[in-house]
Amino acid sequence: MSAQSAVAPDHSADKRYSNVAIALHWLIALGVFALVGVAWYMIGIPKGAPERSFWFNLHKSIGTTVGVLVLIRLWWRLNHKPPVLPASMPAWEVTAARISHVLLYVCVILMPLTGFIASQFTKYGVKYFGLFSIGPFFEENKPLRDSIQQVHEITSYVLVALVVIHIAAALKHLLVDKDGVFQRMYSGK
Secondary structure (H helix, E strand, O other): OOHHHHHOOOOHHHHOOOHHHHHHHHHHHHHHHHHHHHHHHHOOOOOOOOOHHHHHHHHHHHHHHHHHHHHHHHHHHHHOOOOOOOOOOOHHHHHHHHHHHHHHHHHHHHHHHHHHHHHHOOOOOEEEOOOEEEOOOOOOOHHHHHHHHHHHHHHHHHHHHHHHHHHHHHHHHHHHHOOOOHHHHOOOO
């Protein structure tokens, strides 16, 4: 520790997330974007087409990976406090940010969970990037799979809406408020 930092410690790190939290945030974000893109593409592939199983397995594999990353992120978040929001933020905005973050967590937990469980009620399970199979752990049950899949699909629409709101809010902080909130989620100083 230098003499200067002992006298006047640099608290800029307290204003941003840790590198682990930042890396997990962006990996999950990239995964979610990939999942949405693959999902929108794969649902248009006719049943019986040879490439259909590739895209569905890719979606399941990415979803399983995102699910694991979300669990790691949740554990990290429960054990590491986020940086404080600026005092200049109105109370309603702080409340909205907290609610939207909770809803984002609910969706990114529910999405991979319901997708994985629905896959376990098919005869296929998950073929993880073609490397190995996970399940199926249960007998094929189309009505149950369809019900779980419906929750998965509805949650996907809620998640996309929340992501749009999240990005809009981040851009507002960057371009309008210029309050440093946006900078908390990237590793530069």
